[in-house]
Amino acid sequence: MRSALALLLAAPALVAQSPVPPGGWHHVRLPASFFAGNRARLLQAIKAMGPGTIAVLKSMPVQPANGDGDRAYRQDSDFYYFTGVEEENSVALLDGDTGKYTLLVQPRDPRMETWTGPRLGVEGAKALGADEAFTFNEGETGKGDSPADKELQKTLRAAKRIVFMDNLDMPFRDRVLDVAYPKGTTNWGGGDKILVDGRAMSAEMRSIKQPAEIEMIKKAVEVSIEGHLAAMKGSPRFTNEGQVAGAFEGTVRSLGARFLAYETIAGAGNDGCTLHYPFNDQPIAPGSLILMDAGAELGFYTSDITRTWPANGTFSPEQRKLYDLVLKAQDAGIAEMKPGNPHIASMYAAGRIISDGLVDLGILKGDKDEVFKKMEWKRFLPHGVSHWIGLDVHDAGSYGQGDAIYRRGGSRKLEPGMLLTMEPGIYIPKGAEGVDPKWQGIGIRIEDDILVTKDGPVNLSARLPRKAEDVERLVREGLKKR
Ligand code: GLY
Ligand code: MN
Ligand code: MN
Numbered sequence: 001m002r003s004a005l006a007l008l009l010a011a012p013a014l015v016a017q018s019p020v021p022p023g024g025w026h027h028v029r030l031p032a033s034f035f036a037g038n039r040a041r042l043l044q045a046i047k048a049m050g051p052g053t054i055a056v057l058k059s060m061p062v063q064p065a066n067g068d069g070d071r072a073y074r075q076d077s078d079f080y081y082f083t084g085v086e087e088e089n090s091v092a093l094l095d096g097d098t099g100k101y102t103l104l105v106q107p108r109d110p111r112m113e114t115w116t117g118p119r120l121g122v123e124g125a126k127a128l129g130a131d132e133a134f135t136f137n138e139g140e141t142g143k144g145d146s147p148a149d150k151e152l153q154k155t156l157r158a159a160k161r162i163v164f165m166d167n168l169d170m171p172f173r174d175r176v177l178d179v180a181y182p183k184g185t186t187n188w189g190g191g192d193k194i195l196v197d198g199r200a201m202s203a204e205m206r207s208i209k210q211p212a213e214i215e216m217i218k219k220a221v222e223v224s225i226e227g228h229l230a231a232m233k234g235s236p237r238f239t240n241e242g243q244v245a246g247a248f249e250g251t252v253r254s255l256g257a258r259f260l261a262y263e264t265i266a267g268a269g270n271d272g273c274t275l276h277y278p279f280n281d282q283p284i285a286p287g288s289l290i291l292m293d294a295g296a297e298l299g300f301y302t303s304d305i306t307r308t309w310p311a312n313g314t315f316s317p318e319q320r321k322l323y324d325l326v327l328k329a330q331d332a333g334i335a336e337m338k339p340g341n342p343h344i345a346s347m348y349a350a351g352r353i354i355s356d357g358l359v360d361l362g363i364l365k366g367d368k369d370e371v372f373k374k375m376e377w378k379r380f381l382p383h384g385v386s387h388w389i390g391l392d393v394h395d396a397g398s399y400g401q402g403d404a405i406y407r408r409g410g411s412r413k414l415e416p417g418m419l420l421t422m423e424p425g426i427y428i429p430k431g432a433e434g435v436d437p438k439w440q441g442i443g444i445r446i447e448d449d450i451l452v453t454k455d456g457p458v459n460l461s462a463r464l465p466r467k468a469e470d471v472e473r474l475v476r477e478g479l480k481k482r
Contacts (some may be wrong), residue, residue, distance in 0.1 A: 006468040012471055015229065016463050019378035020222050024255035028219060028299040030212050035084035036129050038205065039094060039101060042082060045201055046096040052160030054098035055198055056176060059140070061169045062088050067363060074259055076167045077391035078202045078294065080300055084128055087120055091148070091172075093155050102155070103130035104148035108449040109138060136164050141172055144241055153179065153358030165198035192227055199396070206390055208417040211336035213301060213390065214451060218460055219259070220298035221449050224305050225464045227252040230265070230472070231292055231444035233478035235311050238284060241266045244263050245280040261393045272443025284311050289319055291443050295393060304421050305461050306447035313476040315468055318438050322426050325357040326444045330426040330466075333385060337420065337450050337457035342411035343399055347385050350424040354381055363428070363435055385424045389449060416454045422435075423447030 046053045060076035076085050083092050083103065091104040108121035125133035134148040143149065156162065156179040163220040164176055176195075185191035211215070228247035234247045245266040252260070267277040269283040272291035284290065308323065310316070315323060333350035355377035358364040363380070364371050371377065388395035392427075397418075404410020414420075425445030432440055446459040465471050 005155065014465065014470060014477075016088060018222065018226060018463075020219075020226055020255055024258040025219050025223065025298060028216065030084070030216060030299065032084060032129055034210070034212050034285060035082060037210075038082050039129075039272055039359070041205060042201070043094055043096065043099055046094065046161075046163050049161055049163070049196070051097055052158075053163060053333065054161070055092075055096070055163040055165070056156070056157040056212055057082060057092040057094075057165045057198070058167060058169050058172045059085065059088050059090040060167060061172075072259065075300070076169065077206075077300070078165045078199065078397070081202065081391060085120065085125075086352060089136060089139065091141060091152060093152070095155070100131050101129065102139070102151065103128070103133045105133060106412050107135040107137055107138060107146075107283060112138065132284060134469060141175075141261060143175060156180070159193060161194045161196060163196045163201065165202060175310075180464040192303045203398065205397035207388060208415060209419050209451075210417070214417070214419070217303065217389070217449070220257070220296050220301050220303040221305070221460045222463075223252050223255045223257055223296040223298055224294065224303040225461060226255055227294060227296060228292065228305060228307055228445075228464050229474070231290075231294075232307065232474050234314060235284075235290055235309065236473055236479040237309070239305065240284060241268050241271065241282050242291055244268075244284075245259055246292070248292065248294045252294075255296075257296035257298055259297040261297045261304060265291070265293040265306075267291050267443065268439040270430045270443070272308065272445075273427040273441075274443075275427070287312065287316060289442060289444065291316075291445055293447060297351040300391055302389055302391070302395075303449055303461070304389050304423075304447060305449065305464065306425075306445040307464060307466070307471070308315040308444045308446060309471045309475050311475075313472050313479050315472065318444055319444075320363060322428075322439070322442055322444055325354060325361075326424050326446050327468070328357070328464060329353040330422055330446050332425060332447070333422045334448070334457050336449055337414060337422065337452055338339070339414055339416055339452060339454060342408045342413050343386065343414060343420070344405060344408065344411035346422055350385050350422070351377060351381070354424060354426060361439075363439055380426050380428060381424060382427070383423075383425070386416065386420050386422055388420050390419060401471075404408045414452045416452055418452040419460075420450055420452070421447055422450055 006244045016295040057079050063071040065071045089106045093102040103125035105125050122133040126269040134151045136148040137144045180193045180195045230251040231244045231247040245264040265277050266280045268290050269288035291308045295303040329350035333346035336345040336349045355372040388397045399405045427443045430441045448459050451458045
C-alpha cells in the first residue's frame with residue numbers, strides 16, 4: 001500500500017479517468033417512457049388548440065448517395081423525439097380529441113429484411129407505444145391504397161387543424177397539403193382546415209433538456225473526448241490531416257458512435273482558418289497548429305468539441321499568444337452562461353476580450369472601444385460563438401426574435417437544462433492584408449459543451465485539456481511513444 005505522503009506527492013493525472021466502459025456504449029437508447037412523455041406534452045399542446053386538432057409527423061426521407069446506394073439512414077430528430085422509431089417510411093399521428101397515437105410503418109418483408117435487417121411492422125410499432133398501427137405498401141407513404149394510406153387520408157380529412165412537423169419530405173408534404181388546401185385554397189381562405197407549423201412547437205419543447213437527455217449527451221461528450229485524446233496524442237506521429245480525423249473517427253466509432261454529430265474538421269496550419277474545412281487531406285507542415293472540430297453522436301444525441309494544438313507539442317510564441325487570448329475569451333463566455341442571462345451575453349463577453357487582445361497585439365489598430373463597437377474584430381472571428389446542442393448539433397430552439405437577438409433585451413434568457421456550445425476563435429489566413437506575416441496561417445478555435453444549471457454553467461467537456469501547457473503535455477505524451 002502506498003503511504004499517505006506518496007499519494008500526496010503523486011503528480012495529478014493530466015486527464016481524469018475516462019468513464020467510458022472499455023467496450024463503449026453501443027446501442028444505448030432512451031427508454032420508451034421518455035418518448036411517451038414527449039408525446040403526452042405534445043398532446044396537451046394540441047388539445048389546447050381546440051377540437052379536431054391532430055399532429056402529423058414524418059420520418060426523414062432516405063438520402064441517395066449514388067446510383068444504387070443510400071446514405072446511412074438517420075432518423076429525423078423531431079420524429080425520433082416523439083416516437084423513438086428509427087425506421088424510414090414511417091408516419092406518426094396523434095389525435096388531440098381522443099389522445100390516440102397511431103403509427104404507420106413499413107410492412108414486414110422477408111425479402112427486404114434480408115438486405116437491411118428486421119423491421120418493426122405492426123407488432124413492433126405497438127410495442128413502441130402505438131395504440132394502433134398500419135403498414136404501407138413497400139416504399140410508399142401516403143399515395144397508395146395500403147391500410148396505412150387509407151388511415152392517413154381518413155385522419156387528415158377528418159381533422160379541422162393539422163399540426164404538421166414538416167421535414168422537407170416534399171412528396172409527403174404534397175400529400176398533406178392536397179388535403180389541407182383542396183383545389184387551390186390557402187391558409188387565408190377557402191379551405192376548411194388550418195395548418196400549423198409543428199416544428200416551432202417541438203423546438204420549444206426540445207430547448208430544455210430532460211435529465212435523461214443530459215445523461216445521453218454526457219455520454220456523447222465522453223466518447224468525443226476519447227476521440228480527441230487519440231488524435232492529440234497521435235499527432236506527433238501523423239504527417240497528414242487525414243490521420244488526425246481518422247484517429248478521432250476510428251475511436252468514437254469503436255466506442256459506440258454509429259454517427260458523427262457532423263463532418264469532422266481537421267485542418268493544419270492555414271487550413272485551420274477555413275471554418276468548416278471539408279477536406280482533411282493535406283500534409284501537416286512542421287510547426288503548424290492542428291485545429292480539430294469533431295463530435296460523436298451517441299443514441300441520437302450530439303456533442304461538439306474543438307481543440308487546437310501544436311502538431312509537435314510546442315506552441316510558437318505567436319501561436320501561444322493567440323491561443324491564450326481565445327482561451328481567456330472562452331472562459332469569459334462560459335462564465336456568462338447562467339440562468340437569467342441573455343444568450344448573447346457570452347458573445348459580447350468573449351468578443352470584447354478578443355477585440356481588446358487583438359489591439360494589444362497590434363493586429364487591430366485604433367481605440368479599443370471603437371474597434372469593439374464597430375465590430376472590427378469580426379474580421380478575425382466571423383462566426384457565432386454559441387449554439388444549442390441536442391438531437392441536432394445546431395439544435396432546435398429560438399435565440400430570441402429577429403435582429404433583436406443582438407440586443408440584450410431581445411436575446412433569449414438562459415434557463416437550467418439548456419445545453420449550448422462556447423466556441424470563440426481567431427483566424428488569420430495567409431495573405432491577410434495589413435497583418436504582420438508572423439501572425440498569418442494561424443487558425444484557433446476552442447469549443448466546449450456547456451450545461452446551464454441553477455448553480456451556473458457546467459462544462460461537460462472539461463476533462464479534455466484546454467490550457468496551453470496541458471495541451472502541450474498531452475501531445476508530448478504521444479511524442480514519447482514514437
Ligand atoms: N461543428 C460545427 C460547429 O461548431 O458549429
Ligand atoms: Mn459548434
Ligand atoms: Mn464545432
